[in-house]
Amino acid sequence: MLKAFQYRLYPSKAQSEALLEMLETCRRLYNRSLAERRDAYEREGKSLNYYDQANTLREQRMQNQYLARVNYSATQDVLRRLDKAFQAFFRRVKAGEKPGYPRFKVKGRYDSVTFPAYGNGCRLKDGRLYFQHVGRVKLKLHRPLEGRIKTVTVRRKADGWYASFVCEVEAVPLPPSDKMCGVDLGLESFAVTSDGEFFPAAKYLRKAARNLKRLQRQVSRREKGSNRRKKAVHRLAKAHLHIANQRKDTAHKVARSLVNRYGLIAVEDLKVGNMLKNHRLAGSISDAGWNLFVNILKAKAAEAGRQVVEVDPRNTSQACSGCGRIVPKPLSERWHTCPACGTSLHRDVNAAINILRRAAA
Ligand SMILES: [Zn+2]
Structure with a gap:
């Protein structure tokens, strides 16, 4: 590989x-x-x-x-x-x-x-x-x-x-593991697993976004072709690069942690998911760097001889992981409570369990 x-x-x-x-x-x-x-x-x-x-x-x-x-x-x-x-x-x-x-x-x-x-x-x-x-x-x-x-x-x-x-390089497989997890990628937390583990969203993004805006304004204020503008453009490019590096770093850490512990990792198929799940949050989605994460996860899994399964994300957050009933809730509602079977847990953990179940099926 x-x-x-x-x-x-x-x-x-x-x-x-x-x-x-x-x-x-x-x-x-x-x-x-x-x-x-x-x-x-x-x-x-x-x-x-x-x-x-x-x-x-x-x-x-x-x-x-x-x-x-x-x-x-x-x-x-x-x-x-x-x-x-x-x-x-x-x-x-x-x-x-x-x-x-x-x-x-x-x-x-x-x-x-x-x-x-x-x-x-x-x-x-x-x-x-x-x-x-x-x-x-x-x-x-x-x-x-x-x-x-x-x-x-x-x-x-x-x-x-x-x-x-x-x-x-030669693939270096990790010892086999029959542990499995589902992973829900989000904005509140970067990733949440079906075992209830939360990987926090990187805090730098919001601050960095403000910084980018400021640098962008600096660029547009300055005269085209001037040396001062060139310097501002360079500062802006560096700020972008800095964010990209931090995002990559987070993705590597989370992926490493999961691949080390689980033989099978189920994630949402982002090709379908981005469109459906949070279309209002398109900007935040690109910020969150999910595609980057899934690619890194796949590469690490391939190297370690572990499996990544991408599943259809439709209704993963609305369906009840206890009984399968659809329990509609707005994005702002962070807790899943099922009126039919009484299942009550964090919304994202509920979604992660559904994701795992789809992969296992
Ligand atoms: Zn239920």
Whole structure:
């Protein structure tokens, strides 16, 4: 199975300039190739594919000194990304969805380059990460890498440079467990289990939202193109990144705790759930990061040989976990009391039990 590891990079000034140049060259290649596909179609009704475009790379490199300074496989990866964008576009057209033609990447919005074959143009050596045409960049291995490295992606974020390694690792199953739990994802608590365990919602979100609003106002007040605006934009991006990191941290902790203890974990199927359950709270839902959590949970479970089951969330909070009767209650009502069988418990625990029961059925 594949597992990703991310580390912070500490390039020198010259190295970070070289990395920026690499991003910019790849961005231009991406946009040029996108235009080429569009023109070929508009002028000749011809659809170019990845191979049509990759076949021109060698020649382009001979004429373009910037392109020649980027690892060859990494430039192939740029074309593969573009190809994926087109594949997704065609899929949407076919499915009758709103297609959304692949877009040009504006400056500053193309922020990563992938070396698809480790060892080719990118290699770890003596505690540094070597990139072809950039040099040996310092990195902090705050946790050990595992398995065999397959790809490396260098990425620019608001707070600096990072390298992500995707590695092939052996799954390390935990001892089997026949314990099962259902998990209700919520806003009041981040997660509540059928055993009555509450994982609190991260408190930072509300405070962070206020902070974001303030920074957003700062950006819009400042004059376009000014240095002061650039600084404000950077602060805003950093605040967003900070929230994303904290959200990821919470998700990892809760998922780890569940996977360690349960052989089967049942969650709501969010593809159905988001629409049905709390449509009034769409903003809060994206804040809560449930999708992120479920993805992390699935990855950890797969690694540990444990099972995650996604169930239809319809009526999980309204149905009585004691007798199955539908007991309607508004979202503000936090307690479930069944007039038929007398079952009385926290609303979210009731939902979690229903979720588990569906998975077991
Ligand atoms: Zn009941």
